[in-house]
Amino acid sequence: MDRLPLISPAFQPFSIGNTNVEKPYILAPMDGISDSPFRLLTRELGSALSYTEFINTMDVVSHSVGYEKRCVFFEAERPVVFQLFDDDPSRLLKASRILYARWKPDIIDVNMGCSVRHVVNRGAGAELLRHPQKIIDIVDGLVKIHSIPITIKIRLGWDALSKNFLEVGKIAQDYGASAITLHARTKEQCFTDPVDLESLALLKQSLQIPVIGNGNIKSIKDANQMFEITKCDAVMIGRAATWNPWIFSGYDENQVPYPLFFVSVKKHLESMKQFHGPEKGCIVFRKFAKKYLQKFFLTTEKITEAITIEDPDQFSEMFFHLIGNKNLYLKHDE
């Protein structure tokens, strides 16, 4: 008999403005990962909200081709959070109007934590943390022009000597933001070093708006610990969701019942093919396929051979053949 999943007991439902958050875990916005099919999958498995990959608002105002794929979502994904990034507050505000008029997301979030070079070099992402006046202009401006909740996602600060998450959190709250997410590392720490749960706890104690904790959640135990130590309102999960989207249903890696695994993965591939088209869908799915196949007793060579098949029909046939063999599925508690 399968173990019943445990969802963090410290969680209490809460609201971000007028949007109810009924579940404790949220899929993180991830460029190249959190597309509509993956968001739908994780939402159905229990993620509370659907954050888009970050949307470059420069692309929106210049009517670039390509960004719209980031905005498409299934109604079943709602509540949907559009995450925007820019270094120029007025352009970001202009783009937010265009996006809201066309797509009607439930929440608008602004990325103030991205550490990727091409984003910070142009003054966006975590670079905004070094410019509090821009943060004021962005939050104040967005709150004034939109009736939906406005949120921000930040890091602790630029580096160990310039941690200003409390100042930024206070700005966000004072200018009307409805929630804040903290990836509890500095920009300089990128993805290294343990996350700083004490600082996350301090932010939560200092604000009245909801605080979402983020960073290094790999298991239900990690999530419980973040809730218990920091008293944060919800936990955002990024990288671990790419190999274990079932974490949103309360399953740790290698504890996912085979029937649930099979149904979810089948649906994931099918919706990728539908969303991106068969060829691109299979190519984009490869990064997930590799992680899904690693849950089977298969050699690295076999996995590489399977995921590099170019023809979409042959790829699907091989993939389903491999995941169809329950006897090779590595579920450690059986």
Ligand SMILES: Cc1cc2nc3c(=O)[nH]c(=O)nc-3n(C[C@H](O)[C@H](O)[C@H](O)COP(=O)(O)O)c2cc1C
């Ligand atoms: C591949 C990848 C893409 C990411 N893209 C975004 C993004 O578009 N917007 C954002 O706010 N954060 C982005 N992040 C950061 C995550 O949202 C999250 O803050 C970070 O991965 C820490 O959480 P984790 O330890 O659970 O992965 C990205 C992270 C990864 C690994």
